[in-house]
Amino acid sequence: MARLVVISNRVAVPKARGVAGAQGGLAGALNSALKANGGIWFGWSGEETDEFTGSINYVKSADGVTTATIDLEHQDLEEYYNGYANSTLWPLFHYRIDLAKYEREFGKGYERVNDLFADSVLPLIENGDNVWVHDYHLMPLGDCLRKRGVTNRMGFFLHTPWPPTNLFVSLPYHERLVRSLLQFDLLGFQCDAWLDSFLHYCWKELGAVVDHDTGKISLDGGTTIARAYPIGIDFEHFSSKGDTGEARQAQQRLLSSTRHRTAMIGVDRLDYSKGLPERLDGIARFFDRYPERVRDLVFIQIAPPSREDIGSYQHIRATLEQKAGQINGARSEVDLVPIRYVNKGHSQEELYGFYRAAKIGLVTPLRDGMNLVAKEYVAAQDPEDPGVLILSRFAGAAPQLDCDGEGALLINPHSADDIAHHIRLALDMPLEERKARYQKMIVTVRDDNVQRWTENFIADLAEVAG
Structure with missing residues (x-):
C-alpha cells in the first residue's frame, strides 16, 4: 500500500x-x-x-x-x-x-x-x-x-x-x-x-x-x-458528544434560559461569506411582520472571531454588533431579548447540546464550499422531536440536504423576505413533517461522512x- x-x-x-x-x-x-x-x-x-x-x-x-x-x-x-x-x-x-x-x-x-x-x-x-x-x-x-x-x-x-x-x-x-x-x-x-x-x-x-x-x-x-x-462530518465521533455531561448541561442551559420560547441557532466563523448581516435583516423582517411572535422565538448567534487583523473582518464584526443592538433595542422587553449575540467559540460538546435544544437551525451563507454546521445540526437532533434546518441554496451542502424538496428549507440568503417567510414556516411546522424531513437528511449526513x-x-x- x-x-x-x-x-x-x-x-x-x-x-x-x-x-x-x-x-x-x-x-x-x-x-x-x-x-x-x-x-x-x-x-x-x-x-x-x-x-x-x-x-x-x-x-x-x-x-x-x-x-x-x-x-x-x-x-x-x-x-x-x-x-x-x-x-x-x-x-x-x-x-x-x-x-x-x-x-x-x-x-x-x-x-x-x-x-x-x-x-x-x-x-x-x-x-x-x-x-x-x-x-x-x-x-x-x-x-x-x-x-x-x-x-x-x-x-x-x-x-x-x-x-x-x-x-x-x-x-x-x-x-x-x-x-x-x-x-x-x-x-x-x-x-x-x-x-x-x-x-x-x-x-x-x-x-x-x-x-x-x-x-x-x-x-x-x-x-x-x-x-x-x-x-x-465525522458522524460517529460527533454523535458521541451527545452522551457527555457537557452536552447535556449545554442543552439544559439553553432550554431553561429561553423560558418556553423556541430557540433558533446560527453558528458561524465571523466572516463576510456567512451572510450574517443579511441573516439579521431577515430576522428583523420577521419581527416587523409578526411583532407578536417576539415572545415565541429567541435567536442565538454564535460567531467566534476570525482573521481579526484584516480590515473587512473588523467591519463585519462592527456591523453585526450594530444590527443586533438595533433589533434588541426595538424589540426587547424587561424580561426578554430577541437576539443573543455570542462572540466566542464553544467546544463540540457544548455545540451539540445547543443544536439539540434549538428547534430551528439557521444556516445562511452567501456562498460556502460545503458548510458542515448544517450537517452537525441535523446529526444532533432528537429523532422523535427534531428541529428544522433553514439552509442557503448557495451552500455546497444544499444539493445533499435539500432531499428533493423534502429535507432542509432552502432560502435565498440575500432576501430578508425569504428568510422571514421560512422562519415562520419552521416555527409553525408540525411534528410529523419535521420528523419526515429529518429522516431524509440524516441518511446523507450519516452515510456521506x-x-x-x-x-x-x-x-x-x-x-x-x-
Missing part, C-alpha cells in the same frame, strides 16, 4: 492525548487515513520565525502518525496568508471581487511560500507515495513539486467554492494559476456547481479539451481528472494515475 503525504497550510499537530481538536472531523479523518496508509502530514506550524531556515519540526503521535511543520517569517505570513490567500483568493472565490485586493507583493509572497513548502517537503516524499494537497493556500504547489522532479501521484482538494469564469478572470495571472493546478493528477471540489465552474474556465480560457462526463481535462499533452467529492470522502478521494487518486 502506498504511503500518504498530506500537505496543508496548517497541521493538526498531535498532543499527548491524540490529534488537536481545533480542526474537528477533517483532522480526524486525515489522521485515520495516515494511520491506515502510513505517511506524514506537512504544513506550517502556526509559529513565526525571525529568519526562515528550512528546519522541520517533527512530532509523532501515539498511533504512529507523524507531522512535520515549518515556521514562517512575518513578511511571508503577511503576503502569503493575510495577503494573497485571505485578501485576494478568499473574497474572489466567494464572489466578493469588491473586497479582493490585487497587490503585486501579495502574489510574489504567495509564490515564494509555495516554493518554500516545495523545498521543505521534497526530501520527505518517497518513491511511490501518494501526495494530497489541500486548499487555496497551496494551489501552485503541484507545479512547484513537478519542477523539482516529483513524478508521484498528486491530488488537490479545494475546500472553498470555485467562482464563475467571468469573475475568476479578474485575477491577475489567472491562467498561470490554473495551469499550475493542472499539474495535479486529480482535482477535487465540494460539489458539482464548483466543479462545473472550473471545467468551464478550462474550456473557455485555456482551450482545454474537457469531458464533462468523466471530468477529464486534456491540455498540452497532459491530463487531469476533476471530480466532486462532497465532504461530510468524512471517512467516505477520504476513502473515495484516495482510491480515485490511485486509479486515475495508476
Whole structure:
C-alpha cells in the first residue's frame, strides 16, 4: 500500500492525548487515513520565525502518525496568508471581487511560500507515495513539486467554492494559476456547481479539451481528472458528544434560559461569506411582520472571531454588533431579548447540546464550499422531536440536504423576505413533517461522512494515475 503525504497550510499537530481538536472531523479523518496508509502530514506550524531556515519540526503521535511543520517569517505570513490567500483568493472565490485586493507583493509572497513548502517537503516524499494537497493556500504547489522532479501521484482538494469564469478572470495571472493546478493528477471540489465552474474556465480560457462526463481535462499533452467529492462530518465521533455531561448541561442551559420560547441557532466563523448581516435583516423582517411572535422565538448567534487583523473582518464584526443592538433595542422587553449575540467559540460538546435544544437551525451563507454546521445540526437532533434546518441554496451542502424538496428549507440568503417567510414556516411546522424531513437528511449526513470522502478521494487518486 502506498504511503500518504498530506500537505496543508496548517497541521493538526498531535498532543499527548491524540490529534488537536481545533480542526474537528477533517483532522480526524486525515489522521485515520495516515494511520491506515502510513505517511506524514506537512504544513506550517502556526509559529513565526525571525529568519526562515528550512528546519522541520517533527512530532509523532501515539498511533504512529507523524507531522512535520515549518515556521514562517512575518513578511511571508503577511503576503502569503493575510495577503494573497485571505485578501485576494478568499473574497474572489466567494464572489466578493469588491473586497479582493490585487497587490503585486501579495502574489510574489504567495509564490515564494509555495516554493518554500516545495523545498521543505521534497526530501520527505518517497518513491511511490501518494501526495494530497489541500486548499487555496497551496494551489501552485503541484507545479512547484513537478519542477523539482516529483513524478508521484498528486491530488488537490479545494475546500472553498470555485467562482464563475467571468469573475475568476479578474485575477491577475489567472491562467498561470490554473495551469499550475493542472499539474495535479486529480482535482477535487465540494460539489458539482464548483466543479462545473472550473471545467468551464478550462474550456473557455485555456482551450482545454474537457469531458464533462468523466471530468477529464486534456491540455498540452497532459491530463487531469476533476471530480466532486462532497465532504461530510465525522458522524460517529460527533454523535458521541451527545452522551457527555457537557452536552447535556449545554442543552439544559439553553432550554431553561429561553423560558418556553423556541430557540433558533446560527453558528458561524465571523466572516463576510456567512451572510450574517443579511441573516439579521431577515430576522428583523420577521419581527416587523409578526411583532407578536417576539415572545415565541429567541435567536442565538454564535460567531467566534476570525482573521481579526484584516480590515473587512473588523467591519463585519462592527456591523453585526450594530444590527443586533438595533433589533434588541426595538424589540426587547424587561424580561426578554430577541437576539443573543455570542462572540466566542464553544467546544463540540457544548455545540451539540445547543443544536439539540434549538428547534430551528439557521444556516445562511452567501456562498460556502460545503458548510458542515448544517450537517452537525441535523446529526444532533432528537429523532422523535427534531428541529428544522433553514439552509442557503448557495451552500455546497444544499444539493445533499435539500432531499428533493423534502429535507432542509432552502432560502435565498440575500432576501430578508425569504428568510422571514421560512422562519415562520419552521416555527409553525408540525411534528410529523419535521420528523419526515429529518429522516431524509440524516441518511446523507450519516452515510456521506468524512471517512467516505477520504476513502473515495484516495482510491480515485490511485486509479486515475495508476
